[in-house]
Amino acid sequence: MILDNIWLELFSRWLLGLVFIYASYQKILFPSDFAKIIYGYDLFPLAFINLMAIVLPFVELCFGLALVIGIFPRSAALILNGILLAFILALSINLIRGHEFDCGCFSSLKTSFASSTGHWIVRDIILLSLGLQVFFYGGFRKACLIRNLKPYTVAAEKRQTLSVDK
């Protein structure tokens, strides 16, 4: 099956990782502008906006890096899938209720934080499908620094079961 393809897993993992690394870059450079975007969603408690603006870009960066260099890729994919789901949910809620936020406050920002909502939802769904492939992939993963915290394989499980039986 194509979803079990070793090269597809590597491609999905690297692409997803690079996208998140790139996405974190602008947010780390302009945390104030990112915080105003979070405020603009009008979905989060005001007390947590700054904390989200501080932590979220580094979660994206670290988990993106983890995918690219292959450190706990399955767990990294799990969290990034969760973030993507949260993005899709937040964007969809605002699309449904017709909520648009334009504070006119991104004069310093060259990139397009504020693009069309539909465009971002489609992009996130595509990324989520890549993330799910990485998460559910059961075979050997290429180019990984640390695949698991504790190597845990079916063979190891069988050995354990056999020793218990004896």
Add this chain to the structure above:
Amino acid sequence: MHFKQTTSEVIILLGISVVAAFVVNYFSPVGIALTGQWNDSRGVISTRGKDEAVVPDLEIEDVTVAKQIFDKKQSLFVDARSQESYEDGHIKGAVSLPVIRFASMIKSFQKRYGRSQPIVTYCSGRTCGDSHRLAQLLFEHGFENVSVFIDGFPGWEAEGFPIE
């Protein structure tokens, strides 16, 4: 077993992320405070970041007060928004000095207006910090009397005050 392993891996990666986030934010010149000012009824929203220039003492919070200053005809209203926004509509008599073009425009601005010229900056309302940023830049270039009209062009227009 898988669940425990995944949980441990996630905790390790999250731990690294959170520590890195707070360390970088603490030392970064653009770092922000742990809590911001997000209540627009109390003034311009702000992360209280190191690079943010929101100074509540400079703020003109009431549109009618801004109108009284306007009517005295002594203060110069300066529009901090983009040139395009200015051309779409601005407070009558206001001049354009977009924050992003400040460096290239300040020389000619200084030639036209003296340092003691009373100035009122504005942008697009309480979710916009450019009026504060412009005020700080003007202070840094020697202007002594600068205030910030926080309801900006939308607040002014909504009251039906003179625009062009």
